Amino acid sequence: MDIQLDQAPCGYVSISDTGIVRSVNQTFLDMLRYERDGLLGQHIESAMSVTNKLFFHTYFYPYIQLYGHVNEMYFSLRTSAREDVPVLLNGVRQERGGETVIDCVVLEMRKRIEYEKDMLQTKTKLEELYQATKEANEQLERLHGEYESKQQELMRVNDRLEMLASTDPLTGLRNRRFFQDGLLASLAAYRESGEPFSLLLFDIDHFKRINDTYGHPVGDLILIKLAELLRSLSRASDIVARYGGEEFVVLLPETDRAKALLAAERYCEAASSTEMDGYRITVSIGAATVSPEATEVTLVDQADLALYASKSGGRNRVTHFEQVPER
Template sequence: MEERLKEAPCGFISIDENGCVLEVNNRFLTWMGYEEDEVVGKHMETFLTRVNRMFIHTYFFPTIQLHNSVEEFYINLTTAAGESIPFLLNARRYMQEGLAVIDCMFIQMKQRIDYELELRSLQKTTEKAYQDREEAFVQLEKVYAEIARKQNEILEMNNELLKLSNTDKLTNISNRRFFQEELERHIDRYTKEGSVFSLLMVDIDHFKKVNDTYGHLAGDSVLVQLAGLLTQEMGPDDRVARLGGEEFVIILPETNAEEALKLAVKLNKAVENANWEIIDRLTVSIGASTFSESDTEVTILNCADLALYRAKENGRNCSIHYQEIG
């Protein structure tokens, strides 16, 4: 076995068509609590409950024989200590020196309690169906469909969790984590294609006075309304994110320094002229910077921050591009 596969971050076993283990990597041994000589040569049923053995023989092996692959198969394995661990199993069958070999990759699943309870209920239903041979096949078809549905729900839940991890909880726009990923992507695109882009760093003027005068709930309301206004004023390809506190940042693809400053000035006017729900008037200061060959992820942010600081010094409610002070 190659060293990279031996130390891969996912579990791996290679089995023959009878289900006997030919090779195993270190991650699988660690998860399952076995030594290599306790696994190689043993049937994979060693790690399975009775219900899962039935799944393996009624679905896994027939499918691998028919299609030479199985994707996203949900299965529970039992460790040497008797603990049940849920996995997603992907497998591929191929010929090696005239013999059929099946490579199996295991990825641990992180489940919510309600999903675990529902899946346990499905397993109990399966065990009952197994005991009642006359109804077993009818019940199994229903269980397979339900398991497939649950697997899809889990995958959808993971996608939703990813979306939530990239979203600011208060304003419902992108957060700092998403902004960092987008910034890296635009820098990579600039390096490969020379696609120019700019940043706008937006900070609310005298935001502390808003909180002190109207309260923090009112301040939160102002942040939410400003996030919506910035998103509305920007183009469909622009990325608006909240860095934290009262500070926002906007990535402007295909935008040079002159265009970036024009957009910043436009934002100043839009914010000043907006009808605010809580306060009578609000203004922002904006610092702009445009990526160049000498820039990095850190320097372009520093440039925008310096320009923002200069806009504050110039009386606020204005926009400054770093080129004007650099």
């Protein structure tokens, strides 16, 4: 055997048709830690485990007899120290010197197996990481959904709290604080656009007499029924609020003096003509319309003065601040 083949970077072994080793290169001997005379003349299966002998008989011999060659057959050989060496084997069956021989090239597979194990471990880790990432994303989506739900719930609670904070608990109308905020906003809009607005201040006539005669439950009933009436007669843009006690207020956007008086007369007439669960009332109303020098304080004061004029003039009537004599 020439030196190039003997020192080739792969193992070479030539066996007879019956499996007897005829020649072998040094690389193959080094791979299995045999001396040359320890393998020459021996059956190739002497370098195999029982399992691999069975594999060799079951696959290698039938295949090479049938097709004349074997490509990339993977199995294990055994060293002189009885250690398994994983190999990849290519074989070809041919005639040489009047004898049928099988020439085999053997590649040791330790590195490849290590690489495959590393790749398998890496693949497993990637799959685990993917699964963990998927689960984390699903958890994140669930948490995001919970966050959105709780945020919506919080907004509803905040809206509810805001409504409670700005609503009169007895009548369900807006309260004094909400009206004052609306008045400030209307003043700011007036100074920017010049669009007039008015406010009406209501007082139930002889309300103390109602409470004293029929009791506070009836007085509360009257307040509730009047609130319902005022709400039914008002526009969506109007702010109808309980100002305190038996006093109510209506803020009328885009309403000048003439329109304010018409609206006030409508409220006054409706109150006197509406039966409230068997009881009848009248209301006195004071009106005021915004002017360039008006403030939130002066407007309420003007409506209050006009209300006082209505009560002094006999009640169940409407008075605009501009109609109040000796102001």
